[in-house]
Amino acid sequence: MRILLLGSGGREHALAWKLSQSNRCKHLFIAPGNAGTSQCGSNAALALNDFDGIADFCTKEMIDMVIVGPEEPLVNGIVDFLRSNMNLSGLMIIGPSREGAQLEGSKAYAKAFMHRNGIPTAEYREFDEAHYEQGLEYLRQHPLPVVLKADGLAAGKGVLICQSTDDAVSEFEQMLTKSKFGKAGNKVVVEAFLSGIELSVFVLTDGKNYVVFPEAKDYKRIGEGDTGLNTGGMGAVSPVPFADDSFMQKVTERIIKPTVNGLIREKIDYVGFLFIGLIKVDDEPFVIEYNCRLGDPETEVIIPRLKNDLVDVFVAAAGQHLDGIYVETDERVVSTIVAVSGGYPETFLKGYPISGLDTKQSADSIVFQAATLQHDGSVITNGGRVLCVSSFGYTIPEAVSRSNKVLETIYFQDIFYRKDIGYEFQ
Ligand code: AMP
Ligand code: GLY
Numbered sequence: 001m002r003i004l005l006l007g008s009g010g011r012e013h014a015l016a017w018k019l020s021q022s023n024r025c026k027h028l029f030i031a032p033g034n035a036g037t038s039q040c041g042s043n044a045a046l047a048l049n050d051f052d053g054i055a056d057f058c059t060k061e062m063i064d065m066v067i068v069g070p071e072e073p074l075v076n077g078i079v080d081f082l083r084s085n086m087n088l089s090g091l092m093i094i095g096p097s098r099e100g101a102q103l104e105g106s107k108a109y110a111k112a113f114m115h116r117n118g119i120p121t122a123e124y125r126e127f128d129e130a131h132y133e134q135g136l137e138y139l140r141q142h143p144l145p146v147v148l149k150a151d152g153l154a155a156g157k158g159v160l161i162c163q164s165t166d167d168a169v170s171e172f173e174q175m176l177t178k179s180k181f182g183k184a185g186n187k188v189v190v191e192a193f194l195s196g197i198e199l200s201v202f203v204l205t206d207g208k209n210y211v212v213f214p215e216a217k218d219y220k221r222i223g224e225g226d227t228g229l230n231t232g233g234m235g236a237v238s239p240v241p242f243a244d245d246s247f248m249q250k251v252t253e254r255i256i257k258p259t260v261n262g263l264i265r266e267k268i269d270y271v272g273f274l275f276i277g278l279i280k281v282d283d284e285p286f287v288i289e290y291n292c293r294l295g296d297p298e299t300e301v302i303i304p305r306l307k308n309d310l311v312d313v314f315v316a317a318a319g320q321h322l323d324g325i326y327v328e329t330d331e332r333v334v335s336t337i338v339a340v341s342g343g344y345p346e347t348f349l350k351g352y353p354i355s356g357l358d359t360k361q362s363a364d365s366i367v368f369q370a371a372t373l374q375h376d377g378s379v380i381t382n383g384g385r386v387l388c389v390s391s392f393g394y395t396i397p398e399a400v401s402r403s404n405k406v407l408e409t410i411y412f413q414d415i416f417y418r419k420d421i422g423y424e425f426q
Contacts, residue, residue: 001024001025001026001065001315002026002029002061002063002064002065003019003025003028003029003063003064003065003066004030004031004044004057004058004063004065004067005019005028005029005030005031005037005041005066005067005069006030006031006048006054006066006067006069006073006078007033007069007070008030008033008037008370009069009296009371009385010296010299010338010368010369010370010387010388011069011294011295011296011300012030012033012034013034013036013040013368013370014299014300014304014368014390015067015294015299015303015310016036016037016040016041017040017303017366018303018306019067019310019311021309021310022309022310022312023309024309024312025311027061028040028041029042029044029057029061029063030043030044031043031044031045031046031054032044032045032047034369034372034373034382035369035372035373035374035379036367036368036369036370036387037369038374044057048072049072049073049076051073051076051078051081051082054066054078055081055082055085055087058088059087059088064090064091064092065091065093065094065311065314065315065318066082066091066092066093067093067094067314068095068272068293069294070293071101071105071153071292072153073095074095074096074098074100074104074272074293075101075102075153076098077097078095079093079095079097079098079272080097080098083097092315092318093271094271094272094273094317094318095272095292096268096269096270096272096292097269097270099268099269100263100268100269100270100272101292103274103291103292104153104290104292104293105152105153105292106151106152106187107149107150107158107189107289108126108151108187108189110289110290111124111126111189111191114287116266117259117262118258119254119255119258119259119262120284120285120286120287121286121287121288122191122192122194122286122288124190124191124192125191126151126189127172127176127187127190128176128186128187129176129177129186132176132177135172135176135188136172138190139165139169139172140165140169142168142192144163144165144168144193145161145162146165146168146190146191146192146193147159147160147190147192147193148160148162148171148172148175148188148189148190149188149189149190149191150175150180150181150185150187151184151185151186151187151189152183152184152185152187153184154181154182154184154185156230157181157230158181158184158185172188172190194279195281196279196281196282196286197242198217198277198279198280199215199216199217199280200215200217200275200276200278200295200298201215201251201255201256201278202214202273202274202275202276202294202295203259203260203274203275203276204272204274204317205270205271205272205317205322206316206317206318206319206320206321206322207263207264207269207271207320208264208320208322209320209322210256210260210322211325212256212327213306214239214301214306214329215238215239215240215248215302216236216237216238216239216240216295216302217236217238217240218235218295218297218298219234219235219236220233220234222234222340222344222345222418224419224420225423229345229346230345231344231345231384232296232345232384232385233295233298233338233385234297234337234338234418234421235297235335235336235417235422236297236298236301237301237333237336237396237399237421237422237425238298238301238305238333238334238335241396241425247283247285250283250285251276254285255276255278255285255287259274259276259290260274271317271318272317273292273293274290274291274292275292275293275294277289277290296370296385297385300368300388301334301335301336304330304334304366304390304392305330305332305334306329306330307328307329308325308326308327312325313327332392332394333392333393333394333395333396333398334391334392334393334399335390335391335396335400335403335421335422336368336388336389336403337389337403337404337417337418337421338385338386338387338417339385339386339388339389339412339415339416339417340384340386340415340416341371341381341383341384341386341412341414341415341416342413342416343414344416348414349413349414350380350381350383351375351380352380352381352412353380353412354378354379354380354381354386354387354410355411356409356410356411357387359409361406364391365389365391365392365402366389366390367388367389367410368388368389368390369386369387370383370385370386370387370388371383371385371386372386372387380412381412386415387410389403389406389407389410390403391403396425396426397425400421400422403421
């Protein structure tokens with residue numbers, strides 16, 4: 001089978017690493033990929049918003065399956081585009097339709113979907129510019145803290161947790177009248193703050209059946225002890241110790257099943273991953289957000305734990321046969337630690353050579369590259385989150401300490417990583 005994987009992050013390196021282990025994968029292309037993915041297949045210089053170029057590539061290279069990694073092309077309708085191409089009938093695609101991707105692309109759409117389907121989530125109201133005054137009124141009587149969310153995709157920056165009404169009013173004004181988040185903030189969701197501990201649950205659905213992948217917890221803040229600015233993710237662990245059977249049973253009955261049934265009942269075309277961001281309040285699960293893709297860096301801990309052949313799983317999803325798949329999970333823990341460019345998530349420099357990538361690592365650790373580029377025979381940094389080290393262990397501290405040890409052998413100018421991933425599970 002000839003497979004095209006779209007994306008260029010650590011998530012895509014982990015997927016490429018796993019796909020390339022399948023006997024059914026005859027050729028793997030990653031577009032645009034990074035220096036790490038080129039070890040698992042061939043990188044192809046395609047832009048993710050160039051749908052015509054991607055369709056032409058699929059025809060020319062006789063691609064059998066396309067897997068879409070990141071959210072943006074999904075929200076922009078790449079799946080509908082490829083499906084409507086006459087030359088590509090029979091192409092298997094892993095990724096939801098534009099409508100399905102709205103679960104991530106519009107917070108208001110996702111909240112309305114949850115409301116219609118009785119899925120537990122924070123109380124909310126949505127406001128656009130025409131309802132600005134009502135929004136202010138709502139905010140003035142809202143208990144604190146209050147959460148403001150730009151409706152559209154805002155590169156992970158569109159959620160604000162406001163501790164004072166003045167702050168909330170000022171942010172609300174900036175989003176709706178000063179385009180703080182551009183078009184993404186043309187509509188604002190105002191929601192109640194939920195206090196609890198978060199985890200990520202990953203469901204793959206074929207539009208009829210679903211399977212659940214291992215759950216994970218990510219560490220979003222830049223600083224140790226979960227302090228400082230939010231990032232794309234500084235590390236992750238899987239499994240999550242507090243996600244015991246009884247809690248996961250509640251997640252299945254109250255969240256996963258109503259979500260998949262809602263997609264079916266509402267005839268929303270969805271063949272792909274659904275990443276459910278959950279918060280455990282006391283012992284009850286609530287949905288914080290839906291994403292229409294796998295998480296990053298969560299993929300780098302859940303994919304190493306997956307024992308199945310990933311191509312088998314994707315073929316079953318594309319053919320609506322996921323009821324025949326039993327997800328087999330390695331019982332060991334996997335942790336990952338992300339190494340970032342100094343200054344990230346604010347300003348940082350790139351183009352620094354990375355050393356230590358050739359060091360032979362133990363069978364218990366894998367280096368997944370993210371923002372890396374092959375340049376003049378060496379690998380250089382090419383963004384904020386540069387690479388991550390995933391390690392197996394029988395306990396979280398053991399896995400984390402293995403990743404930390406490997407990171408001591410990797411260097412680039414101003415490298416930074418958190419040494420306390422999994423700190424609350426010692
Ligand atoms: P999102 O982009 O929706 O994932 O939100 C980013 C982060 O904001 C989440 O991971 C939570 O930590 C936090 N957050 C979002 N909504 C709420 C909420 N209703 N209550 C508490 N925290 C929230
Ligand atoms: N790690 C969070 C995300 O992928 O959105």
